[in-house]
Amino acid sequence: MNFDRIKEKLNILADAAKYDVSCSSSGSKRKNKNKGLGNSDGMGICHSYTPDGRCVSLLKILLTNHCIFDCAYCVTRKSNDIKRAAFKVQEVVDLTINFYRRNYIEGLFLSSGIFKSPDYTMERLIRVAKKLRLEENFNGYIHLKSIPGASDELMHEAGLYADRLSINIEIPTKEGLKLLAPDKERKDFLQPMKKVRNDIVKYQSEKKHFKNSPIFAPAGQSTQMIVGATKETDAEVMYTATYLYKKYNMKRVYYSGYIPISYDNRLPPIGTEVPMLRENRLYQADWLLRFYGFKVEELLHKNHPNLDSDIDPKLSWALRNLHIFPIDVNRADKQLLARVPGLGMKSVYKILHARKYRKLGWEHLEKMGMALNRAKYFMTCASRTFESKDYTPQQIKQRILSEGNSKYQTTLSNQLNLFG
Amino acid sequence: MQTVFVYDGSFIGFLSAVFEVYEYRATNAKIVAEQNYASSFFAENNEVTSNVAKAKRVWKGVLNVGESQDARLIYRGFLSELPDMEKVLLAYIRLLFDARKSIAKNFSEPEIMRLSQINKKIGREKHRMEAFVRFRKTKDQIYFSTISPDFNVLPLLEKHFTKRYADQLWCIYDVSRNYGIYYDLKKPEMVHLDLPTQILNSPESIFSEEELDYQKLWKNYFESTNIAARANRKLHEQHVPKRYWKYLSEKYLLEW
Numbered sequence: 161m162n163f164d165r166i167k168e169k170l171n172i173l174a175d176a177a178k179y180d181v182s183c184s185s186s187g188s189k190r191k192n193k194n195k196g197l198g199n200s201d202g203m204g205i206c207h208s209y210t211p212d213g214r215c216v217s218l219l220k221i222l223l224t225n226h227c228i229f230d231c232a233y234c235v236t237r238k239s240n241d242i243k244r245a246a247f248k249v250q251e252v253v254d255l256t257i258n259f260y261r262r263n264y265i266e267g268l269f270l271s272s273g274i275f276k277s278p279d280y281t282m283e284r285l286i287r288v289a290k291k292l293r294l295e296e297n298f299n300g301y302i303h304l305k306s307i308p309g310a311s312d313e314l315m316h317e318a319g320l321y322a323d324r325l326s327i328n329i330e331i332p333t334k335e336g337l338k339l340l341a342p343d344k345e346r347k348d349f350l351q352p353m354k355k356v357r358n359d360i361v362k363y364q365s366e367k368k369h370f371k372n373s374p375i376f377a378p379a380g381q382s383t384q385m386i387v388g389a390t391k392e393t394d395a396e397v398m399y400t401a402t403y404l405y406k407k408y409n410m411k412r413v414y415y416s417g418y419i420p421i422s423y424d425n426r427l428p429p430i431g432t433e434v435p436m437l438r439e440n441r442l443y444q445a446d447w448l449l450r451f452y453g454f455k456v457e458e459l460l461h462k463n464h465p466n467l468d469s470d471i472d473p474k475l476s477w478a479l480r481n482l483h484i485f486p487i488d489v490n491r492a493d494k495q496l497l498a499r500v501p502g503l504g505m506k507s508v509y510k511i512l513h514a515r516k517y518r519k520l521g522w523e524h525l526e527k528m529g530m531a532l533n534r535a536k537y538f539m540t541c542a543s544r545t546f547e548s549k550d551y552t553p554q555q556i557k558q559r560i561l562s563e564g565n566s567k568y569q570t571t572l573s574n575q576l577n578l579f580g
Numbered sequence: 581m582q583t584v585f586v587y588d589g590s591f592i593g594f595l596s597a598v599f600e601v602y603e604y605r606a607t608n609a610k611i612v613a614e615q616n617y618a619s620s621f622f623a624e625n626n627e628v629t630s631n632v633a634k635a636k637r638v639w640k641g642v643l644n645v646g647e648s649q650d651a652r653l654i655y656r657g658f659l660s661e662l663p664d665m666e667k668v669l670l671a672y673i674r675l676l677f678d679a680r681k682s683i684a685k686n687f688s689e690p691e692i693m694r695l696s697q698i699n700k701k702i703g704r705e706k707h708r709m710e711a712f713v714r715f716r717k718t719k720d721q722i723y724f725s726t727i728s729p730d731f732n733v734l735p736l737l738e739k740h741f742t743k744r745y746a747d748q749l750w751c752i753y754d755v756s757r758n759y760g761i762y763y764d765l766k767k768p769e770m771v772h773l774d775l776p777t778q779i780l781n782s783p784e785s786i787f788s789e790e791e792l793d794y795q796k797l798w799k800n801y802f803e804s805t806n807i808a809a810r811a812n813r814k815l816h817e818q819h820v821p822k823r824y825w826k827y828l829s830e831k832y833l834l835e836w
Contacts, residue, residue: 163793167800174804195746195765202740205711206819208830210806213815220805255797261723261748262715264798297747419809434809513685524688 161254170255172245176225176236177271180328180384181416185217185266185301187379188323196297198260198267200323204301205266218269218303219259223247223284227273231341232424233330233389236273240422246275252288253296260300267301267323268292278309278348286314289321301379306356308348315355319363324379324411325356332400336390339426356381357408380411387442388435389418389427394467395460398445402456405449415442441467448474451505452498471557475501478538479553485538486546490519492539502534533563582608584620587628589613591658594666595635597628598673611666638673646676649684656702657695659732668694706733710740712820712827713752716795717788722749724787726775727827728756737761738768795829802830 186204206215222236224246230238256268270288274281285304292298304318306327318325329349331337337346356377363376383404387397401413417439420430445467448454452474459473460466468476478485478501487496489511497508507530514520514528519542526532537556540546551559583606587593594611601609610623619625642651650672657669671691676683686692708729715723723745727734734754738761741750745763753760753773762771783792825831 161790161793163790163797167797170797170801171804174801178805178807192743192746197745197747199743205707207711208802208828209816209819210802211813211816212807212810213812213819214807214810215819216802216805219801258794259798259801261745262717262794262798263713263725417810419807436810510685510687514687517686518688520688527690527693528687 161251166251166255169245169247169251170221172243173222173225173247174220176273177220177222177269179235179416179419180220180269180271180305181214181414182269182303182326182382182384182412183215183217183220184324184379184382184412185303187411188301189375189378190299190301190323192299194297196299197257198298198300200267200299200301207264207266217266218301219256219265219267220269221247221252221271223252223270223272223281223288224275225273226275228276229274229341229343231330231344232422232426233340233386233418235421237422249284249287249291253291256292256300257296257298260298265300267303269303271305272307274307278307279311279314282307282310282314282318286318286321289318293321303379306352306381308344308352310352312351312355315352316359319356319359319377320374322377324382325352325377326382326384327353328384329400329404330384330386331390332385332387332392332397333390336392339390353381353383353408360409381408382412382414383410384414384416386416386418387439393465394438394442394445395462395465397442398449398456398460401446402449413446415439415446437469438467441469441473445473448477453495454499470561472501474499475534475557475560479557482553486540487538489525489539489541490515500535500538502531502538507531534560582610582623584617584623584625585609585611585628586614586617586625587611588630589615590630591655592632592635593628593630594658594669595638596631598638598670599631599634600626600628601670609670611670613666616663642673642676645680647682647684650676650682653684653695653699656736657698659735660698660702661732662698664694665698668698702731702733702736705729705731706736708824709733709737712824713737713741714827714829715750716783717791718786719788721788722751724750725752725827726755727752728754732757734759734761742768799830 183206184204185200188200190200192199204217206217208216210216224244225236225242226244226246227236227238235242252268252270259265260267270285272281272285285307289302289304292302302322303324303326304322306315306318306325308327315325327349331340334346337344359376360380363373366373367375385397385400397415404410404413417435418428419434420428420432423430445459448459449456454477458477467473478499484499487500489497494508494512497503497511498505510528511520514524521541521543522532522545525541536546537551537560583604585597585600587597597611601611604626639651642654654669654672657665668691672695675689675691683689683692687696709727713725713727715725718724734752734757737752741752742763747765749763749765751760751762751771753775755775758772760771760773761768820828820831
């Protein structure tokens with residue numbers, strides 16, 4: 161292997177791939193067979209973390225950053241004056257295997273700029289995955305990008321070798337897409353997504369009848385939206401996400417705060433702060449939808465189009481719905497417990513188990529590690545003392561904010577200064 | 581007066597000690613490992629001999645009365661080597677035998693909560709080792725890694741690495757406890773090695789020619805994949821505490 165040449169390519173093609181935030185390596189069911197290499201039937205593993213605090217789980221690279229498209233929000237856009245490079249199929253295979261054997265990574269995340277045509281590009285990506293599976297007997301995790309506009313036949317073949325397929329819709333609204341990526345149409349994204357969804361459903365039902373039927377993209381599909389590049393509201397982002405979860409059975413929708421990379425005047429100028437707080441709130445809302453039984457209409461609607469920045473979306477919802485509280489920790493069912501601000505699902509399960517043995521009071525909840533500073537305003541337990549019910553939402557909010565220290569304190573106080 | 585049961589530090593020894601605590605009907609009992617034992621004037625001392633039959637009876641009792649979860653909490657708790665570990669485990673076993681059913685989820689009981697917390701630490705350390713083990717390939721084709729985990733988690737790593745690296749020779753060696761696991765393409769085995777200091781001082785003599793090149797490539801990848809505009813040092817160090825950096829070539833390799 162020519163290490164100097166590979167190093168140069170890796171520099172360029174890892175740098176170009178880093179804006180794709182997906183890093184998950186979990187959720188697959190691929191077991192090691194015939195004493196091959198690798199196993200991905202367990203939980204995902206983050207093998208390292210970059211200084212920006214993001215996890216490194218997969219070797220995330222582009223096959224090439226040559227691209228025929230000119231999407232304004234993308235570093236790899238045709239009109240951008242940057243160094244270009246391309247890996248050979250075998251080079252990617254060798255890198256993946258050698259990194260995997262040293263326990264650096266869980267597998268490969270391969271994306272690409274679109275060269276020549278969508279099908280030509282997709283076919284190259286598949287060739288890497290196929291080689292890893294068939295020639296190297298590799299059972300690690302493979303995440304392939306679905307190329308917008310790729311044919312149904314190729315998407316089907318991709319699913320036979322990949323654990324996960326993803327296609328980034330990037331811009332949450334139709335109007336935004338027209339503005340920033342005039343060469344692309346929404347249907348170019350949705351068609352491959354639809355094909356993969358249909359095949360997953362088909363293979364899963366076959367699996368029920370025939371134990372030996374092959375697995376097809378066992379870790380499902382995911383997608384990503386950039387937030388803060390156009391003027392979309394949180395409601396628009398989350399309603400689009402909900403649609404994708406429902407209609408396309410997405411395993412994950414990722415939200416990526418826009419990182420200014422262009423002087424194009426359609427976009428926020430270089431130097432604009434990455435909207436990390438907003439991104440965090442969107443993820444919190446996403447979790448509430450997927451694990452806590454919330455409906456998107458409860459969190460965001462016409463009169464409340466954006467999530468609060470100073471408090472989390474669950475607390476915000478609870479303050480708007482104080483009539484439901486306080487609930488009794490020793491009697492409330494799982495769904496209600498999950499709606500108490502400060503209680504995560506792990507705390508909920510702990511309560512459900514522990515209360516079988518005795519009635520729980522504050523001292524028990526505290527020892528069990530519950531975040532009572534928020535939760536105490538919304539529940540009662542087997543103790544005589546409890547927080548007065550007569551606080552107004554505003555009072556509760558003030559009390560909670562004065563007790564805690566948000567990690568976004570500086571961001572928040574800057575914003576306040578703007579208005580002050 | 582307190583009765584102290586001194587055992588040899590092994591899990592079998594510990595279970596034998598539990599057996600004797602019950603045999604002597606010692607109500608005020610303390611179990612201590614040999615290496616941590618300082619004899620006290622005010623206590624009665626018993627030297628416990630490790631006895632497989634006695635240990636088995638205790639373990640069977642745990643499995644009969646409780647569920648696999650209780651057994652797992654106890655075994656993993658033992659691997660923590662924490663100073664209050666024997667006390668917590670004995671309290672747990674007593675509560676279990678009194679309750680005559682699984683108590684693994686009775687979180688409002690302080691000793692049970694404590695064992696559950698210890699287990700969380702163990703689980704976290706195990707997972708960290710699965711993430712931070714970095715194999716280096718030796719000249720004789722063995723993928724070799726040294727670790728020194730906070731707790732004795734090596735026995736818990738065997739399964740994960742055997743499933744994953746079924747087609748390569750590998751060895752993970754705990755340098756602080758001086759034993760390791762070696763996989764010979766058939767099965768994993770416990771080994772003791774006299775690790776030459778040259779592994780650390782002159783790796784060229786031991787590791788394959790391309791080894792350093794791959795480490796450099798990895799570090800290079802690690803740096804390229806960072807987004808400077810999102811720098812978040814605090815989060816970074818929360819995920820990768822500094823004491824683990826010694827394992828990670830992306831962190832310790834100097835500029836070249």
